[in-house]
Amino acid sequence: MLWLCIHLPQLRHESQAANAVEAIERLAAWCYQWSSQVNYRLEQSNASALLWVEIGASRELFGGHGVLLKRIDSGLTDLGYTHVCALAPSPLGAALLTRVQRQRCVFTPAQLRMRLEPLSLTLLDMAPEIGYALQSAGLQRIGQVLALPPAALARRFGPQLTLYLRRLLGQASDPRPAWQLPPVWRARCEFGCELRDTTALLFPLQRLLQEFQGYLRGRDCSVLRFTLRLEHHQRPASDLAIGLSAPARDAALFLQLARERLHQLVLPAPVLGLQLEALEFTAPSIVQQDFFGSPAEQLQQFQLLLDRLRARLGNEQVQGLAATADHRPERAWQMSRQIASTRSISALSASSPSTSTPTPPGTSRRPCFLKLDPQPIPPPPHLLSGPERIESGWWDRADVIRDYYVARGEDGARLWVFRDLSDGSWYLQGLWS
């Protein structure tokens, strides 16, 4: 067991959360990505906090305690928390070492004892009257207390003190409740002032997203959508739903998409608070890197492109195309939101393309460009070929009887025109681009 203890002296102030419990819970969730054993204690009327993370079991996974410590340390700095980290084989020992100036990392019980012995008695976490009694007995260093016979100490000051000392040295077990991740993610921060500009929201948002990423990593899951709620004074909050085309848990990607959405947003009122909420989670999509660059990798890159385009231009502006089985040209197609990206990777690499879409009826050629609303034209002078009769749709009140021709326009364009046989007028519907 190797416990990392993080002392957060200004947690309440720095977190911008509504209360300290919410703040420390969020940070505990963030720490959960490094270890499954996390717990915390709030101190001094909730202004500061101690957070313990057991890293002995996972340090090899993250490349040694040095690398892991550096990552946690820089992560906390990025999140904007003042913090002191200490490392010791016992939780109480680590907590004590956060209060010393230098040499806060020890790895074995023997090292811990050597480190503690020269330290002042006042660093011990015990009732003030016991400390006073020990000091008036002429003891000043922790080492001097540890040298006393435990039985005598227990008789004089009660068994609590000896238990504390044994736990401090890692000689007695110190069971702690294992903290559990919340099933849904809700994080909120309040601003001290009114924010009138969406750009100013990006900084607190970045922190929320980083904590969110830590939570997702800890749970080993990804999200397809999450919601940002901007809170206003005496007005309903504005919600921004951010959706992705593939499950992801990358804070940088989230920020990029959120930034696009925020830039388009016109704030109805100044923002007082920001909330991030995610209710549904999916298994992470892990893409194996192929030696030569695989279809799966390509698909992932395409999904990133799709998300970026949709975030800036809107969902309706980015669409796939599909053919439908209908003889009427204007009904033989549709926009589809189902682009290859939404299929599973295995299906994509296995099946050959264009087996799934229906073939359009008829074998006659169709023009590359279609005018959505046929344009009335005078009878064309140069007909190149035709006619092709299309008579269909009596069942759904969009009955058509048309003769289609290929005509030559004045500028040399080849036009797809038809004569509406119900009234004899001519229309232009397509271009042979």
Add this chain to the structure above:
Amino acid sequence: MKPAPVPFEQLAELCRHGQRRHGPRDALPSGFVELDAHLPGGGWPSGAVAELMSDAVGIGELGLLMPALSNLARQGRYVILIAPPYLPYPPALMQRGLPLERVLMIHTSTLQQTLWATEQALRCPAVGAALSWPACLVDRNVRRLQLAAEAGGSTGFLYRPPAAALEPSPAALRLRLHEDPSGGLIVDIQKSRGGRAGMRLRCTNSDALAVHSSAAAAA
């Protein structure tokens, strides 16, 4: 003496590079024999921007790209259509061999959005080709798109009005397209990086430009 061991990453890069060199990535066969013969590398340039200046809409300017696009899509790369003047008609695209699940259509409302979307599409390595119909362009825009295409290894096709032919442009390939009264398309190579400019050729062939299907012609 034993040769020094090549690190894995470097080996992978070597293999990929080799594949790109000799594979279909360097140039994209256009499907038109006449055109391929005059384009450097034997096809549309990869990782570059090509400008197509057509006399009119509807002379086969989209059909000219169809064989190449269909090839790209069958290799699993995506084809992005950005702000076309009319609807690219899905049944027609299928008839010309383009699998629709590889096609993405983007509508934009401003020129800025068109340029942004084109650049994003070109930058994505999964994209084989991006076809864009910007309302107007200046040098700087084309250069930006050219850089994006180089980064992504894709080909950008920009449809521009014939008046653009009078201005210089940093695009790797510039073609003027005229209608051929006998069917097909007349192509003037106005600029071709690494190739010869000033050629005029006729693209006939192919299914891509034909107004009638062979089946219908036979019947």
